Amino acid sequence: MAARKWDELSPRARRLLVAAGSADAALRAAALFDLRRRSADRVRGPKWAWIVALSVVSSAGLLPLAWFLVGRRR
Template identity: 55%
Template sequence: MPDKKRWKDLSPRTRRLIVAAGTAETLLKLAALLDLRRRPAAAVRGSKVKWGTAIVVVNSLGVVPIAYFLYGRRPVDRQRA
């Protein structure tokens, strides 16, 4: 069985890609959680608690926050705003 690569064994390019991907996922999760917190429950498809849990817990490479932005939010009624 091959040995696992350690951080120091990775090329600088691979390290940068890992850090960039982690940063992007963190920013997506943060943006989704902030939007979820500010949005009224009536403007969210499904439970806010379930969306929040999925966004935080699921290691998704950004899939869950993107799904929230695309499918979890109801359209804003512009006449009220």
């Protein structure tokens, strides 16, 4: 199945894509901000790896959620 072009999408599909992209960007920014403020001893795993993953990997919001659920030590 060939990918559709933006012009071929319905207005509803366009709104959903923009909303999903905005939510992903907001979650990613919140996770990076939290990670920056957190000391390395309160992070599970290497801090640099989380920064790279959150900055580079496209995960549709799953990686920032993983940060908030598993990456932080209480």
